[in-house]
Amino acid sequence: MKKVVVNHFNMLKICFFYLTFFLQFFFIYAQDTIYLEKDTSLWTTGPKVHFIANSIAKTNEQNKIISGFISKDEYIWTAERLIRFKKGTEVQFDDKGNVISGVLNENLDIRTPGGYVLFKKGTKIRFGETGKVIEGYLMRNTLLKSNTKNILFKAGTLIRFDKMGNVLHGTLAERRHLDCSNGKNRTFKSGRIIEFNEEFKVIVNK
Secondary structure, rough: HHHHHHHHHHHHHHHHHHHHHHHHHHHHHHHEEEEOOOOOOEEOOEEEEEEEEEEEEOOOOOOOOOEEEEEOOOEEEEEOOOEEOOOOEEEEEEEOOOOOEEEEEEOEEEOOEEEEEOOOOOOOEEEEEOOEEEEEEOOOEEEEEEEEEEEEEOOOOOEEEEEOOOEEEEEEEOOEEEEEEEOHHHEOOOOEEEEEEEEEEEEEEO
């Protein structure tokens, strides 16, 4: 009898978990998204944009689109410039209507907080509040700074910057001897993914 009661209790816990998950899922999609049955032009928090059929677009409290999948290659403003984004991919907007992330339709030189960098076609890119790139994929091996050091980072890999243009995350395109977070120096091989802390030292396990 005790075993039966325990089994019933476990079943009730499982049912409660799934019910909670379903209600949360329903609330998010019922309140903050719309389903587009056909290609549709809608107002975002900024410009009017063409969105693709059979996709979900997210909206804000004013029912303006803040993210969705575009139905054609389209030029849209970031906070700094017009950029062409790739058909069928997701574009996200801030409250002012500027693009904060999207997928590039072409290889493009775009300004980061530290200067212009060539980013790769067909990859996702993210922008900060001022419209400068804070994250993207490098088109070619690129020499970039981390505090006072210039380091060569690998083509086709993710790069991330802080507000001053220093690299926070990247993949080495060269063998480098760098200061580490454990207070030691270490040589890293080409192809190694590294991340820097606030003191511009490579984060390593102690």
